[in-house]
Amino acid sequence: MTYPNLLDRFLTYVKVNTRSDEHSTTTPSTQSQVDFATNVLIPEMKRVGLQNVYYLPNGFAIGTLPANDPSLTRKIGFISHMDTADFNAEGVNPQVIENYDGGVIQLGNSGFKLDPADFKSLEKYPGQTLITTDGTTLLGADDKSGIAEIMTAIEYLTAHPEIKHCEIRVGFGPDEEIGVGANKFDAEDFDVDFAYTVDGGPLGELQYETFSAAGAELHFQGRNVHPGTAKGQMVNALQLAIDFHNQLPE
Template sequence: MIGKKQLIDRFTQYVKIDTQSDPDSRDTPSTKKQWDLANKLAEELREIGMQEVEIDENAYIMATLPANIAHNVPVIGFISHFDTSPDFSGENVNPQIIEDYDGKDIILNREQNIILSPNYFEDLHQYKGQTLITTDGTTLLGADDKAGITEIVSAMEYLINNPHIPHGEIRVGFTPDEEIGRGAHKFNVDKFGAQWAYTMDGSQVGELEFENFNAAGATITIKGKSVHPGYAKGKMVNSMYIAQDFITSLPRLETPEHTENRQGFFHLTDIKGNVERTTLKYIIRDHDKDHFEARKEVLQKLALEINSQFEDEIINIEIKNQYFNMREKVEPLMHIVDIAEEAMKQVDVEPIIKPIRGGTDGSQLSYMGLPCPNIFAGGHNFHGRYEYIPVESMQKAVAVIVKIAELTAEKYKDLDYGENNKR
């Protein structure tokens, strides 16, 4: 197994580089600072001995580990993203190393009384006695998904240094802007050339996911009429009151804080307004395709109902699909999930197969022709000051990557896979 120090050193170097993405930018990458880590990663891949290392004009990185076996096997890939969430600061990340965690409260920041407590974050109980990496309470950590990058680079280095482990050709891909939903938008699936891939972008050790939300975003714009309040009777139309009616007409218990597992939701993410104009932004999520379409229809019908109460159309609604449930694309190829599940079992990781209450690059890539289940990277409490990751979970993720490569080579050893299936 790869050593803790190597993983800690590599991971902490990555997280100290600010790569926060920006949803308001139309550039790719959306922030110039993402180039800082992208260029470092490309150089590091060359240093460890990867071949065909390329970084394109949009900061997408691809590299190859050539096969070390004679028989033909499918080209497989491993993918992670290097941007961090715009939800919380990723500047001046100062990771803290907690060795031999005692199971008690962790003081992240004494001055600000910021505490990571197992009384609130119960998953911490699983990691007593392990080595944790936390924030200092003032930023996110960036384990989403610099842990995944750390694990992929480390696994490739391990395979290069241990040529007795058989594997076919492996492709590696690192992407910008996943956190703002654009990580796969300019990913060249044909150039990547893998038959399937795995994103290392899950959370708890053991997670293996091949289904995710169907997702859409909705912008509701409400027009009012501003009139002097002293003479407003019968004339003023206050867009904020209409926005309030719209919000309260949606099912109150179908929101993120009241749902779990495969339950979908409407989530109001932003509201800005005055008398003349109010804008609401929603995200719509559901694992079931029919329920997903029904949710979009609910919003449309509510807008029509409110508009019918006025002479002019005062509500405009724009809904854009963001990504779809990868299950539709992965399920016909369940052997790729089976290989990952078996790899986990062989390195003493209990597989936790469950749907993602979110999305990954893999969901979009699956619809672009690259089936792409998601595997744990090991972090918890993403996108905030309480984010942490056990180093032992990263070690397990590296072991799973290596074992997937080995099992794929073994599985196809006695099969005539054929030259036409090589990249």
């Protein structure tokens, strides 16, 4: 089974800078995400056959593929995020490696490489097509790959009505990389019985648990005293941090 538009679609997506900004006070945190959703994703969502396509103030682009079998009454959702992590996302120049030979992959002329000795997962993919960064930017496969996969799956289902399915809802959202995109996700509006995030991982793997992504910023304040009279008075902030860390569960 082949999907002729999948690779081109993915390459188109990753070349658009949608990097999120943890210092922003807006949702989405960057205008580039708004532009990507409204100018790229929403028109394509309509082209591949999604209906009732709309953009919410929380930054999510939503669409529906109606059920083509009335006996399938449960609704399923698929979700991916459009932002990329905190690294250079301008001038993304993907390199496509067809029929991967299992060896070391040089990332352009950057001096960086992917070596199976360090990245054991490469051992699973000889003979396959791999897409990597050229080493100067982030690729952005997290999670433009998920968006491309969902979009291509909807396109395929639209072109093959003989495949019976329930109602499918699709949501593409912002700011996952900075931990705030899901905070404003409207689950009631999405209105499905089950939903799946399509993100990174081995082919065919389903994950039903995840880490919480909770975080904390701690400030350790020491006490600076002239070394001549510091005994018993000076407090090393670094030592305080070490003592704190040593009390955390392993």
